[in-house]
Amino acid sequence: MGNIFPRWTNLLAVKILVCLGALGTCVVAVAWYSFTPKFTRVGYMPQQPIPFDHSVHAGQLGMDCRYCHTHVENSPHSNIPAAQVCWNCHGPGKVKSDSPKLEPLRRAMDVNDPNYTGKPIEWVQLHKVPDYAHFNHSAHVNRGVSCVECHGRIDEMPVVYHAKPLSMSWCLECHRDPGKVLRPLNEITNLAWEADDLSPDEFYAYVAGKTGTSTDELKKADTGKEWDRELIGAHLQKAWGVHPPQDCAACHH
Amino acid sequence: MRWFFLILAIATVALVCALGPRGQKFSSPPFMLFPDMDNQYKVKAQKPSPFFENGQGARTPVEGTVPLGYTYPGESADSVARTSRDYSRGSDYLNTGLFGDFYGKGFPEEIKMDEAFLERGKQRYQITCTPCHGEAGNGAGIVSKYWAIPPTANLIDPRVKEMPEGQIFWTITHGKGLMGPYNGVTSVNDRWAITAYLRALQAAAGK
Numbered sequence: 001m002g003n004i005f006p007r008w009t010n011l012l013a014v015k016i017l018v019c020l021g022a023l024g025t026c027v028v029a030v031a032w033y034s035f036t037p038k039f040t041r042v043g044y045m046p047q048q049p050i051p052f053d054h055s056v057h058a059g060q061l062g063m064d065c066r067y068c069h070t071h072v073e074n075s076p077h078s079n080i081p082a083a084q085v086c087w088n089c090h091g092p093g094k095v096k097s098d099s100p101k102l103e104p105l106r107r108a109m110d111v112n113d114p115n116y117t118g119k120p121i122e123w124v125q126l127h128k129v130p131d132y133a134h135f136n137h138s139a140h141v142n143r144g145v146s147c148v149e150c151h152g153r154i155d156e157m158p159v160v161y162h163a164k165p166l167s168m169s170w171c172l173e174c175h176r177d178p179g180k181v182l183r184p185l186n187e188i189t190n191l192a193w194e195a196d197d198l199s200p201d202e203f204y205a206y207v208a209g210k211t212g213t214s215t216d217e218l219k220k221a222d223t224g225k226e227w228d229r230e231l232i233g234a235h236l237q238k239a240w241g242v243h244p245p246q247d248c249a250a251c252h253h
Numbered sequence: 254m255r256w257f258f259l260i261l262a263i264a265t266v267a268l269v270c271a272l273g274p275r276g277q278k279f280s281s282p283p284f285m286l287f288p289d290m291d292n293q294y295k296v297k298a299q300k301p302s303p304f305f306e307n308g309q310g311a312r313t314p315v316e317g318t319v320p321l322g323y324t325y326p327g328e329s330a331d332s333v334a335r336t337s338r339d340y341s342r343g344s345d346y347l348n349t350g351l352f353g354d355f356y357g358k359g360f361p362e363e364i365k366m367d368e369a370f371l372e373r374g375k376q377r378y379q380i381t382c383t384p385c386h387g388e389a390g391n392g393a394g395i396v397s398k399y400w401a402i403p404p405t406a407n408l409i410d411p412r413v414k415e416m417p418e419g420q421i422f423w424t425i426t427h428g429k430g431l432m433g434p435y436n437g438v439t440s441v442n443d444r445w446a447i448t449a450y451l452r453a454l455q456a457a458a459g460k
Contacts, residue, residue: 077298088433130291
């Protein structure tokens with residue numbers, strides 16, 4: 001009997017395995033880079049029925065997010081404002097009331113408009129967690145997590161886009177170490193807030209009052225540490241007893 | 254084998270390049286690999302629902318009816334045109350700012366006036382009223398500069414200072430003239446808190 005398998009086939013199985021391994025690695029690499037929420041969601045910027053501009057309203061006019069997103073502090077859902085809220089400023093005799101861009105608003109609100117329908121404006125939703133995961137705005141906003149951590153600098157966006165991946169690993173990354181992001185509750189909607197905007201003396205007095213230590217003790221323990229977001233966040237986490245959940249049932253119930 | 258690796262490497266790089274870098278702006282709905290259970294068939298806040306004829310998930314009361322636990326408050330005796338006439342939770346002073354047809358003076362007894370209440374009023378005033386009436390209440394908020402028909406009311410004016418509390422509450426609730434109603438975006442308690450803070454602003458202005 002001659003050799004059924006010529007000599008070169010000795011390494012064939014190994015070669016195939018190596019090739020398959022390389023192929024698998026490449027597929028994973030492409031999927032990791034191009035099919036995860038960091039790629040598929042970040043940057044989503046749909047066309048809205050009205051070209052509403054956050055950089056004008058929240059930035060230039062300095063309006064607080066809660067003027068429009070009124071229920072963000074006391075409900076799981078952060079509401080998109082009713083047309084009435086826009087109408088209070090863009091109604092007849094007010095601001096830019098006959099701008100062509102506001103045509104859908106007049107259709108919803110202006111009974112004298114020939115195209116009046118009285119139907120709500122159909123804004124396109126960008127941020128969405130799947131229905132099997134539960135997210136609660138009030139639980140975050142009332143614990144010192146600012147809008148900017150999850151939505152980016154909305155007050156600088158002429159058109160809102162999806163700035164963060166909102167994936168499960170992203171949620172958990174913060175839940176494991178929330179100390180970096182916490183800030184005083186009255187600065188939640190101030191997206192430009194920085195550590196230097198806070199006076200250390202007032203802050204230490206507040207923390208001392210909350211934790212029952214003295215201001216001097218706190219200051220002494222912090223000597224040599226830089227006054228930054230992390231330091232403030234760490235104090236707040238301790239003072240408020242913030243422990244974000246990591247068990248599956250917290251978000252999947 | 255060498256060719257295989259070369260082609261594989263080129264194909265991978267080409268695919269990633271063709272799809273582009275992370276963070277690009279795009280307007281079509283995000284690609285979903287496994288959309289199972291992501292969009293369940295239930296009514297969600299502010300979302301459409303194909304179940305109802307008009308496609309709206311949130312239901313509005315049938316015309317000519319008033320929801321249980323709500324009433325239509327009566328009109329006030331003054332004839333100033335109001336922007337809206339909406340339901341309220343009851344027809345007592347707390348919910349309407351009226352005693353009968355007349356604006357009430359003072360704060361309802363359900364309201365506990367303390368520092369926290371004034372702080373709340375300050376916060377809500379700065380969120381809701383500052384854009385138009387200004388931080389000091391003098392009517393010089395940033396939006397007032399854009400209004401086609403000036404001026405925005407000066408709230409530290411003696412006229413407003415002499416207004417009964419009930420009238421200020423009613424004005425926030427139903428609007429007045431060019432000012433729209435703010436009952437949808439402020440709760441009853443917050444409206445009283447804003448009224449209280451307004452009183453503090455007027456006292457501070459000292460006119």
